[in-house]
Every structure is written in structure tokens, then in C-alpha cells.
Amino acid sequence: MGDYEKDTAFLGQKGPFFVIIFLLLNAIYISTGFHSFYIVFAGASPSYHCHVRDGNLSEEWLKASIPIEEVNGKLEPSKCWRYNLDTIRQFASKGYSSVDVNLTDVGKERCTEGWKYSTEMYHSTIVSEWDLVCESEWRVPFASSTLYMGYLLGSLISGQLSDRFGRKKVLFASLALESLIIFVQSFSQSWLVFCILYFFVGAFQVSLYITAFVLGTEILSTSLRVLFTTLGAFLHYCVGYMLLPWIAFAIRDWRTLLRVLSGLTLVYIPLWWFIPESPRWLISQGRLEEAEAIIKDAAKKNKVKPPDIIFKESEAKVAPSLMKKYNMIDVVKTSDMRCTTFMCLLLWMAINIGYFGLSLNTSNLIGNPFLNCFLSAVTEVPAYIVATLLLKSCPRRPLLSAFLSIGGGFLLLIQLIPESLHTLALALEMAGKFGFTMSFSVVYIYTAEVYPTVLRNLGMGMCSSAARIGSITAPYIIFLGSFSKYLPYILMGSLTIGSSLANMFLPETFGKVLPETVEQMQKCKGCHRRDVTMMEEDRKQVVLKEQKL
Known part of the structure; x- marks a missing residue:
């Protein structure tokens, strides 16, 4: 052609x-x-509590039948347990008031009659319909x-x-x-x-x-x-x-x-x-x-x-040096290749965990979930524009590390914000999303510039697979918030900061000619030892092909 x-x-x-x-x-x-x-809205979890059939119980006893538990430092009605209703009905039938009984001595039981869900925010979700x-x-x-x-x-x-x-x-x-x-x-x-x-x-x-x-x-x-x-x-x-x-x-x-x-x-x-x-x-x-x-x-x-x-x-006419067939093994064949590939995989996974984790977390934030989702989306617009403008004149490696540090750093700061300042916590999360979105833009171009033409598709394919693993993991990272409110932020922030440091081992590609062959690929800065024998063998094969032609 x-x-x-x-x-x-x-x-x-x-x-x-x-x-x-x-x-x-x-x-x-x-x-x-x-x-x-x-899924942010279809899978949202509305407020809920155990469903208790009244059985002629007064409003006072119905309210008292739900234990009070501490959740993230707050006292809230239990969502998964209730006091034994048979025992409560016995006390109620004898004319006792809920304040006359030590409810902690009453046995607990699961919500065997299902749950009641608030319809204030959502009329129906898969959570409320299938009791998830x-x-x-x-x-x-x-x-x-x-x-x-x-x-x-x-x-x-x-x-x-x-x-x-x-x-x-x-x-x-x-x-x-x-x-x-x-x-x-x-x-x-x-x-x-x-x-x-x-x-x-x-x-x-x-x-x-x-x-x-x-x-x-x-x-x-x-x-x-x-x-x-x-x-x-x-x-x-x-x-x-x-x-x-x-x-x-x-x-x-x-x-x-x-x-x-x-x-x-x-x-x-x-x-x-x-x-x-x-x-x-x-x-x-x-x-x-x-x-x-x-x-x-x-x-x-x-x-x-x-x-x-x-x-x-x-x-x-295909250059002889490009005639060799490459496969996935070539992406990890030498020490430099392994170093570069490992760093790229870590970067793609960390960025996708942070980006999709924060995107899926909007329904769990304090405030209106619809507004929070909109703000999360709006944050991406200036992030893409700024990243595109900076990519035209700035080195890739420090730029990506800076964006990752912004994303992870703001997430780590959220745990230091008092509960009363939830607006500030939301602003920090949106700032973190801003950093992850800019990182998303840079990592695509940076990775394509690191790998040579003969391995570019293979390298990008492996990184894309790592990205998918990161996005699959993201919902479970957010799920950990049900055990500790700040645990997802600590994990995502720490992983991102770590990946920003690992990124500094990759070579700089800004202003450099795109490598065509493995020999032209830049060295990974953290791995100075190269597999000389393997590289020399590749070079000899290329020379032989050129002589035959």
C-alpha cells in the first residue's frame, strides 16, 4: 500500500x-x-432499617425494637439487627414502657421480615428491590x-x-x-x-x-x-x-x-x-x-x-529490523523491559482504581447524590483541557508524577477534615478526581511514547488489561467504606502516591523521537543492568536478514 x-x-x-x-x-x-x-443511581443504597410488623405494638416500642449502634463514630439505628420481637411483645402486653426494660438483655435477631427503604431520594433501585x-x-x-x-x-x-x-x-x-x-x-x-x-x-x-x-x-x-x-x-x-x-x-x-x-x-x-x-x-x-x-x-x-x-x-518496503515477529514474552524479555512494563502496569492500575473509585463513590457522599455526580463529571472538563495544553510543552514524567501526587495527596487529606466541614471534604475529593483525570490523559500518550513501534500495541494491550483489573477492583475499594469511612481514601491515596514515585524510574520521552525498534527504546532508570546477550542475539539476527536481502 x-x-x-x-x-x-x-x-x-x-x-x-x-x-x-x-x-x-x-x-x-x-x-x-x-x-x-x-449503576451509580441504579445501584444506590437508600436509607433503610429492619421491617417490623407492628403486631399491635405502639410507636414507642416499634422504635425501641431497633438497636442503636456506633457507625463511623456516630450512633445510628441498626440496619441489620433488631431485638427479639417475641420478647418485646411480651413486655408490651404486660404494660411495660420501653424505658422500663433493659433492652440490651433482650436477644437480637436478623431482619427476618425484610427491610423498609426510604423513597425520599430514590423510588426504586436494585438494592431496595432485591434487598442487597x-x-x-x-x-x-x-x-x-x-x-x-x-x-x-x-x-x-x-x-x-x-x-x-x-x-x-x-x-x-x-x-x-x-x-x-x-x-x-x-x-x-x-x-x-x-x-x-x-x-x-x-x-x-x-x-x-x-x-x-x-x-x-x-x-x-x-x-x-x-x-x-x-x-x-x-x-x-x-x-x-x-x-x-x-x-x-x-x-x-x-x-x-x-x-x-x-x-x-x-x-x-x-x-x-x-x-x-x-x-x-x-x-x-x-x-x-x-x-x-x-x-x-x-x-x-x-x-x-x-x-x-x-x-x-x-x-x-518493510525495514528488515521491523520484520521480526514479536509476542508478549518480548515485553518482559530483558531487565529493562520488565522494569518499564512493571512500572507502566502499576501506573495504569493505580489511575483506574482512583478514577473509577471516585466516580462510583458519588452516591455515598454527604449531600445530594445527583449534584455530587454532576460535579464529579464537570471536574473532568478542565482537567482534560489543562492536561492537553500542558502536554504540548511539558516533560511527561514530572507532569504525570505531579498529577498523581495531586490526586493521591488530596485523598489522604480527607481523613483530617472534621465531620462538620463536609463541603470542604467534597471539594478535596473533587480536587483528587481532577488529578486522576489529568493522569488518565497523560498516561495514554506517555505509554505509547515509551514503547517502540514493534512492541507498542503489545505494551498498550498489557497496560489496558491492567487498567481493567484496576477498574474491576475499584468497586470493592469503595465497599470497604462500609467498614471504615476513610479506608478507601487511604488505600487509593497511598497507592497513587506510591505509583507517582515509581513513575520517576521511567525514561523521559518529551521531545524524543519515537523508538521504532527494541534497540532504540530508552533504558528504565531504575534498572541499569541489561540482558546484553539477548540484545546482541537480536542484533545479529537483524544483520543476517539485512545481508540476505
């Missing part, structure tokens, strides 16, 4: 064709913001993590599917199937069915995200491609994320919420006729006539005249 950029240079950089594709692909990313965090409290409380973070388990599957297979069937088909198939599964999920009759369907929502959602990203990078002009990959996709994702709490505020029932979010996706169906297939992919499949038809249509929209023959049958 010839030089695609040169072959299509006559189209220009910012014609109507490119602008329309840019806007339409970004519009699709709004749906990913809708669908990424609806007390012994079943672990099922809520598990339900959240199934989405990210689906992310792991989707990130592994989406690339292979789009390489085989085409970007456009996989993009719209993922969009349609995600919407359909969310609609079916709204009819779930059990927690298990909800989790299974949520797994596939995650698989198709990440497939949609990755495929749209690839399609945009392959079809857009150079100038718009940079804008699309840095700000376009991220900011439009934030738009959907910001709109979600307002939709959830208007719809307090989780089943109706899911049906509305699923229905909103229908507006994307007409885009099938406006978004073309990737000409680059068509050329790679030998379908030159279809690729030329798309480029000629683009030329018509951009009001330029295309040449009679745009693409010629040719093969690119």
Missing part, C-alpha cells in the same frame, strides 16, 4: 467532510457517558465490577473483530447491541441476570469506544485527528456523564432510567448513512474501488477535484 496521507492530501485539512465526521463520531461518545455510570443489604451487601460492588469485567473482554476482541469485519460494522453493531442489552436489563428479575447482562453491556461499550477511536484516527485529517484523540472523545464523553445525573434526577426508578437511556441511543441509527467505512481498512483488504468511492465523495463535499486514480497497487 502506498502513502495514504500523500494520496489523499488534495482533500485538505478542515473541509466539510472531515468536520461532519468529527462531529458525528464525537456525538456517539456522548452515549458512552450515559452508559458508563448509571447486610449479608448481601457485597453483591452491589460485584454488580458494578461486572461492567469492567466486560471491558476486559471487549478490549481483547474488539480490535480483532474490527480488523476482520470493518470499523463501521463493528461500531454500529456494538452501539445497537449495547442499547438492546440495557433495555433487556431493565426487565431483570434477579440480581444474577442483571450482572450477566451488565457484563455484556461493558463488552459492547468498550468495543464501541475503541472502534470509534480507531475509525476517527484513520479517516480524519491530521489536524482534526489530533483534536479528536486528545479532547474530542474525552470531552463528549464528559457531556454524556454530566447529563446522566439530570436524567436520573427526573427518573427515580431504576428500570425506567435504563429504558430511557437505552431509547436515547436510537437517535444514532441515521448516522449509519453519514459515517463511511475507513478507507485505510478497505485498502488493507484490497477493496480499492470502495476506498476510492469514499475519497471521491469526500472530495465532492470538500469541493475539490480528485485525481482520476487515487490509490495504486503497491507494497510498502
Whole structure:
């Protein structure tokens, strides 16, 4: 295949064709913001207590039947225990008042008659519908993590599917199937069915995200491609994320919420006729006539005249040093490689635990959960803009360490804030989210610059898997808050600070030429010993191939 950029240079950089594709692909990313965090509201836990059938008990005895327990330094009615009702009814039938009886001598029992849930904030959630409290409380973070388990599957297979069937088909198939599964999920009759369907929502959602990203990078002009990959996709994702709490505020029932979010996706169906297939992919499949038809249509929209023959049958000459086939073992083959890969995996995991942990925690914060979620989403907008501007002129390594220190440092400070200053605690959490979001932006570019071309896809793939493990872990980190309010912040903050220190061992990539081969890859600063024998053997193989050619 010839030089695609040169072959299509006559189209220009910012014609109507490119602008329309840019806007339409970004519009699709709004749906990913809708669908990424609806579990925050569908899986929210409203206020609840043991259900006690009155059995002719007075209001005084009904209130006294619930033990008082200390939770995070506060005395609150127990959510999982009640005093033995048979004993209480005996005291009540004899005319005793609750103050006349030492209730601590009365045996406790589980909430065998279920729970009563407050409908002040939520009319219905999966927690209140399926009693996911007390012994079943672990099922809520598990339900959240199934989405990210689906992310792991989707990130592994989406690339292979789009390489085989085409970007456009996989993009719209993922969009349609995600919407359909969310609609079916709204009819779930059990927690298990909800989790299974949520797994596939995650698989198709990440497939949609990755495929749209690839399609945009392959079809857009150079100038718009940079804008699309840095700000376009991220900011439009934030738009959907910001709109979600307002939709959830208007719809307090989780089943109706899911049906509305699923229905909103229908507006994307007409885009099938406006978004073309990737000409680059068509050329790679030998379908030159279809690729030329798309480029000629683009030329018509951009009001330029295309040449009679745009693409010629040719093969690119591959450098001998790039002919060797690489696999996952090569990413950890030498001491430098292992050091670099380990540091990158740690960074991606820590950032994803912090980012998704804080995003899922908004319903647990003091104050209005809908407003908290909106603030969490709004925080990301300036974070992406600031990160993008700084990346143009600042070294990657200190920049990423600074962002990680901001994110983790503010989380560690939260435990020092008095209970009465909950607004300040919320501000610190949002500042932490700001740091994690900026780190999210930098780590993508930084990792791609660290690995050489021959290992870049493999390295990014391993880091993406580590990110998925981090996001799967995040709901359980937040779940630990039910035992200690500050434990999630301490864990996330400590892990992030540690990863910021580990980041300093990675090489600086700012202003450096992207490495093409393993030999050109920079050394990891913490590992000076290299596997010289292995590297020399690789070099000899390259020389032999060059001599044969």
C-alpha cells in the first residue's frame, strides 16, 4: 500500500467532510457517558432499617425494637439487627414502657421480615428491590465490577473483530447491541441476570469506544485527528456523564432510567448513512474501488477535484529490523523491559482504581447524590483541557508524577477534615478526581511514547488489561467504606502516591523521537543492568536478514 496521507492530501485539512465526521463520531461518545455510570443511581443504597410488623405494638416500642449502634463514630439505628420481637411483645402486653426494660438483655435477631427503604431520594433501585443489604451487601460492588469485567473482554476482541469485519460494522453493531442489552436489563428479575447482562453491556461499550477511536484516527485529517484523540472523545464523553445525573434526577426508578437511556441511543441509527467505512481498512483488504468511492465523495463535499486514480497497487518496503515477529514474552524479555512494563502496569492500575473509585463513590457522599455526580463529571472538563495544553510543552514524567501526587495527596487529606466541614471534604475529593483525570490523559500518550513501534500495541494491550483489573477492583475499594469511612481514601491515596514515585524510574520521552525498534527504546532508570546477550542475539539476527536481502 502506498502513502495514504500523500494520496489523499488534495482533500485538505478542515473541509466539510472531515468536520461532519468529527462531529458525528464525537456525538456517539456522548452515549458512552450515559452508559458508563448509571449503576451509580441504579445501584444506590437508600436509607433503610429492619421491617417490623407492628403486631399491635405502639410507636414507642416499634422504635425501641431497633438497636442503636456506633457507625463511623456516630450512633445510628441498626440496619441489620433488631431485638427479639417475641420478647418485646411480651413486655408490651404486660404494660411495660420501653424505658422500663433493659433492652440490651433482650436477644437480637436478623431482619427476618425484610427491610423498609426510604423513597425520599430514590423510588426504586436494585438494592431496595432485591434487598442487597447486610449479608448481601457485597453483591452491589460485584454488580458494578461486572461492567469492567466486560471491558476486559471487549478490549481483547474488539480490535480483532474490527480488523476482520470493518470499523463501521463493528461500531454500529456494538452501539445497537449495547442499547438492546440495557433495555433487556431493565426487565431483570434477579440480581444474577442483571450482572450477566451488565457484563455484556461493558463488552459492547468498550468495543464501541475503541472502534470509534480507531475509525476517527484513520479517516480524519491530521489536524482534526489530533483534536479528536486528545479532547474530542474525552470531552463528549464528559457531556454524556454530566447529563446522566439530570436524567436520573427526573427518573427515580431504576428500570425506567435504563429504558430511557437505552431509547436515547436510537437517535444514532441515521448516522449509519453519514459515517463511511475507513478507507485505510478497505485498502488493507484490497477493496480499492470502495476506498476510492469514499475519497471521491469526500472530495465532492470538500469541493475539490480528485485525481482520476487515487490509490495504486503497491507494497510498502518493510525495514528488515521491523520484520521480526514479536509476542508478549518480548515485553518482559530483558531487565529493562520488565522494569518499564512493571512500572507502566502499576501506573495504569493505580489511575483506574482512583478514577473509577471516585466516580462510583458519588452516591455515598454527604449531600445530594445527583449534584455530587454532576460535579464529579464537570471536574473532568478542565482537567482534560489543562492536561492537553500542558502536554504540548511539558516533560511527561514530572507532569504525570505531579498529577498523581495531586490526586493521591488530596485523598489522604480527607481523613483530617472534621465531620462538620463536609463541603470542604467534597471539594478535596473533587480536587483528587481532577488529578486522576489529568493522569488518565497523560498516561495514554506517555505509554505509547515509551514503547517502540514493534512492541507498542503489545505494551498498550498489557497496560489496558491492567487498567481493567484496576477498574474491576475499584468497586470493592469503595465497599470497604462500609467498614471504615476513610479506608478507601487511604488505600487509593497511598497507592497513587506510591505509583507517582515509581513513575520517576521511567525514561523521559518529551521531545524524543519515537523508538521504532527494541534497540532504540530508552533504558528504565531504575534498572541499569541489561540482558546484553539477548540484545546482541537480536542484533545479529537483524544483520543476517539485512545481508540476505
